[in-house]
Amino acid sequence: MLSATEYLNYSCRANCSGDSPLKTLIHPTAVIHPKAQLHPTVKVGAYATIEGDVKVGPETTIGSHAVLEGPVEIGARNRIFSGAVIGSEPQDLKYVGEFSKVVIGNDNSIREYVTINRATGVGQETRIGNGNLLMAYVHIGHNCILEDSVVIANSVALAGHVYIESLARLSGVLGVHQFVHIGRRAMVGGMARIDRDVPPYMLVEGNPARIRTLNLVGLKRAGFSTEELQILKNAFRILYRSDITFKEAIEKLEFLGDTEHIKHLRRFLLLSQMPGRRGLIPGRE
DSSP: OEEHHHHHHHHHHHHHSSSOOOOOOBOTTOEEOTTOEEOTTOEEOTTOEEOSSEEEOTTOEEOTTOEEOSSEEEOSSOEEOTTOEEEEOOSOTTOOSOOOEEEEOSSOEEOTTOEEEOOSSTTOEEEEOSSOEEOTTOEEOTTOEEOSSOEEOTTOEEOTTOEEOTTOEEOSSOEEOTTOEEOTTOEEOTTOEEOSBBOTTEEEETTTTEEEEEOHHHHHHTTOOHHHHHHHHHHHHHHHSSSSOHHHHHHHHGGGOOOHHHHHHHHHHHHHTSTTSOOBOOSOO
């Protein structure tokens, strides 16, 4: 990892000496703080701004007019497109300038004008995992956590402390309330208002949002077997198409077997009822 000054010298030598086939790695109009740490293979576009206390890993591309404000740590092979702003102060009145940061993993695609805010709270993080796609104009609020391979479509806004599990899909132009959790392989329809937790494997849509069915298309594309799908269908009927209490439904799920998917679903449902959580989006009007 090189400092900004070392990186500029490296880039100049690599491109001016004729000894390397590398293209220009850093545009001359980019503004990079001397204390920023960029891997030698990082590419920076025109008029991008990288402030101090920013670390960027190998083969990451930073587009024109993007802004990185520290503390920010970015891993390898990320693509950050034009106008994205990463690491700015949280839009939270409780924030009083304490040390917090954004941590981004590997292989993410962060499209045009995405905003990712730092966390509130000393030493806290806003964290993006690996292989996520954040389409244009997405906002990731303070203290949010995205696991891996999440897709969030255009103009989605996440309030603070939202947690999204791996492989979830959020359609465009929707809002997610603070402290909401969205489960693994869930699908959220466009223009929905998500004010409570979305269980794993479910399809949610509408305003007010309701659980409509399983995310069958997504589960089939993911290679779920006929047996796995049938077990989850049975779980859906118990939870949302029977006239029993939530407690009774949770108990009945145990009789569907000890599969990974059922265990994960039960754990998510139980945790959603804990103090401090938002509770679950209902399945009926």
